[in-house]
Amino acid sequence: MSMLEVRNLTKRFGGLVAVNSLTFDVEQGDILGLIGPNGSGKTTTFNMLSGAYKPTEGTITYNGERLDGLKANKICKKGLTRTFQVVQPFPDLTAVENVMIGAFSQTGRGGEARERAMAVLKRVSMEKDALKLGKELTLLQLKRLEIAKALATEPKLLLLDEVAAGLTSTEIDDVLELINQLHSEGITFIVIEHVLKVIVNLSHRIIVIDFGKEISRGTPDEVMNDPAVHAAYLGEEATIA
Ligand SMILES: Nc1ncnc2c1ncn2[C@@H]1O[C@H](COP(=O)(O)OP(=O)(O)O)[C@@H](O)[C@H]1O
Ligand SMILES: [Mg+2]
Known part of the structure; x- marks a missing residue:
């Protein structure tokens, strides 16, 4: 059993499918990177995992227990923050x-x-x-x-939403060191990040989404060399290159 099992997670806002049938696992000790262009559904995914939004469809299972539909404070008490x-x-x-x-x-x-x-x-x-x-x-x-x-x-599973945004390169190194320290203390992470240096340095595995849908997954190397990822980031070249 994985620490976190996400199956067909979907969120619709009216006609907009912000998150479209995401499926992934997080093992204890993982640092999973979640990346994608602006508006691709990353924060909405966190909002569902943390209980701020109820999924339109799909399930979230944490340590064998269904979380979807639980209130944010209940989820937080279980160690998912x-x-x-x-x-x-x-x-x-x-x-x-x-x-x-x-x-x-x-x-x-x-x-x-x-x-x-x-x-x-x-x-x-x-x-x-x-x-x-x-x-x-x-x-x-x-x-x-x-x-x-x-x-x-x-927290046992900590979701970080763009902690490096707006920081200088030296400051980013400080934050990287902090996250690595917390990881060595036993915390599992899902990290949303726009700053490539952070994602490549930290993540064991990366999932890339675009328009709410998974378009790539793999090691940092595999994902960064995937033409589908480069195509999705066209026009945002500065952040991924
Ligand atoms: N509460 C909401 N109501 C309506 N649309 C939303 C809401 N939250 C996010 N969205 C839309 O869902 C899409 C994904 O947003 P978001 O998850 O914030 O993207 P990201 O974090 O990847 O930049 C965007 O098109 C955004 O405008
Ligand atoms: Mg966001």
């Missing part, structure tokens, strides 16, 4: 308070939530920034905070 493409901390709360909101999904006690939040900030090298306000953080700190918020829910 996602980060958001658009990082939106509470601007007037401190970093540690922002993380405590995630920690409250696992504990109802304020003192314990704060302790957990501090421990998580340490894991993402942000202990010195714990008392800074959300609005005072740099983009790199915000990305780390976004990962910290997710870590506070104690």
Whole structure:
């Protein structure tokens, strides 16, 4: 049994098929890359896996248990958590308070939530920034905070939605190091990413989607050499080349 089994996952918005019959497995310890041009259905896939959207069709099975139709907080409690493409901390709360909101999904006690939040900030090298306000953080700190918020829910399978977007090359290296560290600590990942360096460095396997449908899958090498992938990215050459 795989950790995650996705079968014929489909989401329609009216006449638009945003995700079209995706089928894939994620094994414990995997880092699966999910890539595709803008609007190809990547975030919608995460929205279904994390319970924000109910699939129109298809099933999601996590550790043998059906998740499709469950509420986001139930799914999160089971250890499947996602980060958001658009990082939106509470601007007037401190970093540690922002993380405590995630920690409250696992504990109802304020003192314990704060302790957990501090421990998580340490894991993402942000202990010195714990008392800074959300609005005072740099983009790199915000990305780390976004990962910290997710870590506070104690994920076993973590879905990262474009964590590298907007970062400089050096900052991307920092994020790569962080993800590799968390992976070595036992977290399994599905990573959506536009930045090729991140996907090729991190992913064990990659699935490429276009208009919601799978067009390629394989190792980073196989996928990057697939003409179908290059055709899909025409006009977006700058990000894939
Ligand atoms: N809540 C929604 N209502 C209607 N259409 C949506 C909604 N969310 C996403 N879409 C559409 O679904 C398609 C896939 O979007 P998305 O999953 O965000 O793409 P990606 O993350 O790959 O850029 C796009 O055409 C987008 O406009
Ligand atoms: Mg997206």
